[in-house]
Structure formats: structure tokens, C-alpha cells
Amino acid sequence: MDDVITVTNLCKSYAVGVTRSMVLRDVSFSVKRGECLFLVGHSGSGKTTLLSILGCVLSADSGAVEMLGERVTEFSPAEQASFRRHRIGFVFQRYHLFEALNALENVKVPLDLLGAEPAKARRRALELLARVDLADKARRRVTQLSMGQRQRVAIARALAADPDIVLADEPTASLDKTAGWNALETLKTLCREEGKTAIVVTHDDRILPLADRVLTLADGGLMEEPGGDEPPSSAPVKLKSPRRKSIAEGEAGES
Amino acid sequence: MLAFALKTLFCDRSKALAGSLGVAFSLILMSIQGGLYLGLMQKASVLIDYCRADLWVGQRFVDNVDLARGIPEIWLNRLRGVPGVADVRPYLVGKGTATLDGGRMEDVWIIGVDVETGAGGPWRFAQGSMADLRRPFGISFDTVDRVKLGEPKLGEWMEVNGLRARVVAQTDGITGFITMPYLFTNFNEAQRLARSPEGECSYLLIRAEPNCDLDQLRDVLQRRVPHAAVFKPEEFAARSQEYWMKRTGIGISFGASTLLGLLVGLTVVAQSLYALALDHLEEYAALKALGADDGHVIRIIAAQSLTIAGCGSCLGLLCVAAIRALWHNPLAPVEIPLWLMAAAVVTVFAICLLASLLPFWRIRRIDPATVLMG
């Protein structure tokens, strides 16, 4: 399988007063197409910084990031925006849904940004909402949805424009165990079905079993951990409803 | 993007309402100011506009219908009989001073009209008629000048330039730019009252044959009376209006207050849109993180500002229509033609687009990284 993301000797520091604090030091790694990579590390280790650079919203000091064959570290702001629009889907920690809009309209936003034909955009958005189990809530304003439902809307939105890469920063941080698991499982299933590469930043040990691979950031560098149960290519994760149910039961059993 | 723009706008109705009220205010102010200006300007040429002459012949240097200069009445003979000319009548615009009860004086215009054809005659009577103006010593006064002239009654005598005249008719709302009362009478009586020299009149009013080319006729007549000026009514009206506009600087004062209204509208709309943008900075940051560029942002804000412009315009136009229907004051006529309303609408739309630059500038500065980095 080919590498979708290649990071080489990436460095990033922030100005703190007169000095600079180094957050990423010579970080190098690569991600394969279809992989679901988890990025963990203690608070302040630079996970969000790294994800922001991958998401083309933050520039690195040095080093190179190549995504889908393009050297994104050399992009102009306009090229970055275009790349985000076409290639990247985001799931944010606090969802950042558009409060005046209903679920359907929220999911449509990335398609609208691409200038998609309204009817097609609607069909795609409805289809995604159905796949995150929110078909019946399509016309609800997002402020009238539960946190878990909102995150599922955000996941549907991240996939709407058919991006190659989905980036999620602590997507389960505001959710309880079940909702967090369900949301992430949904994300993983969708990415798997649509052949997307996903990078998930998390603090949440409970969802680590969903990872294909786990990278740990510490002291500005990376360590690889034996993360998920199965390697990505060997067997597709079976994440249909029955499995989800069994996990929920498992939780109940544990507690 | 339209859904985002409009739903975001209307989820905070107070800001949308404030912006719309600002637009409506601007539009009303512009229409009223423009309407008052046009009304005033129309008063500067009211004698011409209602006189129904096809061509005006006046003294060569005359530049205002009210401030007439004498020309020989005899020129009439040079113009009669010219092919295309149906009729020529003399017209007098003279000055006089009316002496009122208690010795108070009031300056007046004495307008000598041709009572036979009615050329140059009053067009709205409250009492009496054109026929009454044939009567010896007969003059009219206008409703708006009633108090100024000491509340004259029909049949009463008045003293004008030391001569006796009798009130026989009352016109209704005929008043000029400088609001000196217009007293209409027949041509001979006017000559007497205005003490104008024998054989002199102010204008010769031409009625042309039907379907005659007025431009051509004007040129022909001009050659006949080289020492006079021959005007088409609209030319003379424009000239009279321009005279007052230039002499009084009235255009500047109306322009300045209109501009002020525009500035107020601009400020209110810009402020509303800006406050709206500030309320949604995080959403704009998210939108930018999702890949929105300046073009998307500008379209969103433009949609919002044009919506405000549309709502405000509807509100404003309703008020203007009401004012148009209800406002009747011959001294301060408000003349709001459709083109003026259309121009006001176009202007407020332009103002709204201009106002959207402020929130655009703010949103442009948002760093999409803040969505992730907090």
C-alpha cells in the first residue's frame, strides 16, 4: 500500500517571550492509504500542533510534509485552503458545527464550499446522515441534538466532500464512554468503507483498540506503540451494529 | 453557502432588524431630501411647466422665468405667419408692491396672461375662473399667500403699485421659488399695474402647429428675432432651475444632508454586520478550516448585506409611498418620481455592499488554526 502522508524531519517551535519553545523536533513518519492512525501523548506534547500542520492550517519551521503527492509545507494560504477543501475532512474536539443550521445543512457545508450541485449535495448529505444513524434528525437544528449526535453530524460533515484524509482532534473528549466509542467506531467504519486515511489525536485510552497503529508523541519526538489489535491490511475491522452492541454490553458488564 | 449566510443572519433578528432600519432610514432620508429638492426646483419653473406654450421667446440674457426683462411686443408680428407657428401671445411677468391694511407692504409678481387662449394662465382655481380675469381691474391671489396678503376676499379692492385692483379669483397652490405671491390678471391690466413701458412684454408664447418639429421651428424663429432668445419649455425650465441652484447653493445643502443620511445608514449597516460577524467568529474560523477562502467569505457577507438592503428597502419604500400619498404642502412640495426611488434603492444597495467590507476585513484576519489550537 502506498504512503498517503510522509512527514520528514518536521520541526515546529513557538515564540514564548524572547525565547522559543521547541514542540516538534525532527518528527518523521508516514501513513498508508486507508490506515487509521492514533496519535497519543501527554498534554502539551504537540499532538494538536502536528495535526494542525497536517491539516494545512499551521506552517512548520522546517522539514517537509508530503500529502497525496503534494508538498503541502510549501503551499500558499490560498493553496492550503483549496487543499483543505478538496482533500481533508476535519472533526474538531468541540465539533464546531454551525448553530443556525440543521444537521443536513451542516453536513452539506463542505459540498457547498466546493460548489457542488445542490441536489447532489443533499443526496450525499442525507446518505451520510443515514450512515451515522441520524436520518430522522436531518432537519433538527444542531443545538437540539445531544453531544454524541452532534459529533456524529461532525463526522458526517468531515466525510461529505469525499476527502482523502480525515483528521480528528480529540473527537471523543466531550463524550461519555459509550458515545465516544460509538462516534469513533462510526468514524472508523466510514473511513474504512470509503477508503479514507484517518489520523485521530486522543487522550482517550478507551478507544485505543480501534486504532490500526498508535504513535506516541513525547519530548518533541515520536515513538511507535503496538496499538490496535490487528494490522490495517490483514483483516478489515468488523464494525457493524452487532459488534457495537456487544461492546456496549461489555461496558455494562465491566462497570 | 446561502443557507449559512441567511440563517446566521436571521438567527439574530435584532441585528438584522437594526441593519434594515438603518437602510430604511437612509432610503427615506434620500427620497425625502431628493423629493424636497425636486419640489423646490419645480417651483423655480412652475410658470413654464404649466403654461402649455410650445416655445418661449424672451430677452436675450434672461436666465430665470421670474426675473424677466422687457422685449418689444411688436416682435409678435415677426413671428406670426412663420410656417409652423399656430399662434403667438404676449406674456408679462412684472414686479409690484401691494399695499395692505395698516400700510404694510408686500412684494408681488404681476402675471399678465392671454385670457382669450388661456396661454400662461393659472391652472388651478379655488374660486373664480379664467373668465373672471377678463374683468377690468380683476386680479387673482393664491391660497398659500392668503395670510401674506392680509386675507383678501373676492370682490375686495387691493392697492398694487399705487393703483387699484380687484380680487376676482383665487388660485390654489401656485407658488414660485422665492414665494413672492403670483397675482394673475389679463395682459393689459398687468401692463397697467406693473407700470411696464408701453409696447413692452416679458415673453412671447408660441403655440406650434401640430406635428411640427420644435427644434427646427426654434431655429427658424431665432433667425427671425436675433436679439431674443427662443427656448423650448424644458430648456427654459432647466435654465431657470439652474439659476437658483447656482445662486443659492441649495444643491450643496441638500446634497450634504443626503450624504449625512447615507453615512448614518452605512454606519448602522456596517455596525450590524460587524457585530454579527463578531458573534460568529468561531464559526467563520471553522468555515475557513473547512477550506473557505476569501471568495466564500465575501459571498456570505454580501448575501447578508444584500438581504438587509432588500428588507430595509421594502420598509423604506413603504414609508416613502405613504409620505408621497399623504404629504401635500405647496410651499414645500415633495416630488418623488419613480426614478428617484429607484436611484435611492440602488444607492442603499451599494452602501450595504460597502458596509460589508468591515466584517469581511475582520473575518479575513481569522486564523483557521484557532479552531484546533483553541
Ligand SMILES: Nc1ncnc2c1ncn2[C@@H]1O[C@H](COP(=O)(O)OP(=O)(O)OP(=O)(O)O)[C@@H](O)[C@H]1O
Ligand atoms: N500559539 C502558541 N504559542 C505558544 N505556545 C504554544 C502555542 N500553541 C501551543 N503552544 C505550546 O505548544 C505545546 C504543544 O501544544 P499542543 O496544543 O500541540 O499540545 P497537545 O499535545 O495538543 O496538548 P493537549 O493534549 O493538552 O491538547 C504546548 O506546550 C503549548 O503550550
Ligand SMILES: [Mg+2]
Ligand atoms: Mg491538543
